[in-house]
Amino acid sequence: EVQLVESGGGLVQPGRSLRLSCAASGFTFDGYAMHWVRQPPGKGLEWVSSINWKSDSVGYADSVKGRFTISRDNAKNSLYLQMSSLRTEDTAFYYCAKAFSYDFWSGLNYWGQGTLVTVSS
Amino acid sequence: QAVLTQPASLSASPGASASLTCTLRSGINVGTYRIYWYQQKPGSPPQFLLRYKSDSDKQQGSGVPSRFSGSKDASANAGILLISGLQSEDEADYYCMTWHSNAYVFGTGTKVTVL
Numbered sequence: 001e002v003q004l005v006e007s008g009g010g011l012v013q014p015g016r017s018l019r020l021s022c023a024a025s026g027f028t029f030d031g032y033a034m035h036w037v038r039q040p041p042g043k044g045l046e047w048v049s050s051i052n053w054k055s056d057s058v059g060y061a062d063s064v065k066g067r068f069t070i071s072r073d074n075a076k077n078s079l080y081l082q083m084s085s086l087r088t089e090d091t092a093f094y095y096c097a098k099a100f101s102y103d104f105w106s107g108l109n110y111w112g113q114g115t116l117v118t119v120s121s
Numbered sequence: 122q123a124v125l126t127q128p129a130s131l132s133a134s135p136g137a138s139a140s141l142t143c144t145l146r147s148g149i150n151v152g153t154y155r156i157y158w159y160q161q162k163p164g165s166p167p168q169f170l171l172r173y174k175s176d177s178d179k180q181q182g183s184g185v186p187s188r189f190s191g192s193k194d195a196s197a198n199a200g201i202l203l204i205s206g207l208q209s210e211d212e213a214d215y216y217c218m219t220w221h222s223n224a225y226v227f228g229t230g231t232k233v234t235v236l
Contacts, residue, residue: 044229045167059223059224108169111167
């Protein structure tokens with residue numbers, strides 16, 4: 001059974017940094033691309049970032065480009081999102097999601113439960 | 122204009138069929154895109170329902186009932202999620218998604234109410 005467990009969310013002040021983690025199990029982690037998607041409370045879904053299986057191809061939404069960095073550690077079956085220069089509009093539930101295949105343009109099939117990031121002074 | 126547009130809400134009776142549309146922006150041809158559909162219930166993460174590009178390129182999510190099906194309406198330039206035999210448990214938000222211009226784009230979501 002695919003399991004994705006996010007952690008690292010919390011309350012942070014504008015301009016500060018935060019690092020999210022996603023622990024994966026139930027599948028061969030290094031065979032799949034991974035994604036981060038966010039959802040402000042009560043609002044719709046927004047793609048944030050994606051990374052392919054061997055970390056040599058990444059993608060970012062324009063809204064986070066230059067501020068967020070996605071990475072993975074295949075030895076630890078873990079996905080990360082380093083968020084810096086946080087803004088109030090980054091407040092959202094952040095979901096880790098698994099791709100259909102090794103390339104990140106293949107879509108998202110399994111999602112974690114999400115972790116809430118609140119950016120506020 | 123948004124890349125993917127969905128009606129905000131849809132209501133239908135138990136046992137009826139519900140057709141959810143995901144309209145692509147003018148100038149973007151639905152025929153060349155794979156459309157993904159997700160269901161999200163309150164307090165839960167989205168769940169993958171199915172993806173559809175054509176009758177020969179489609180995939181149902183694991184454990185997703187066959188009463189959920191995908192198609193396209195080329196004349197409307199839209200992806201379609203059909204829910205047959207609506208059940209109370211189908212009450213949820215439904216999002217479409219596609220890969221466009223090197224980014225994933227989500228629709229605004231349709232809230233389905235089963236009366």
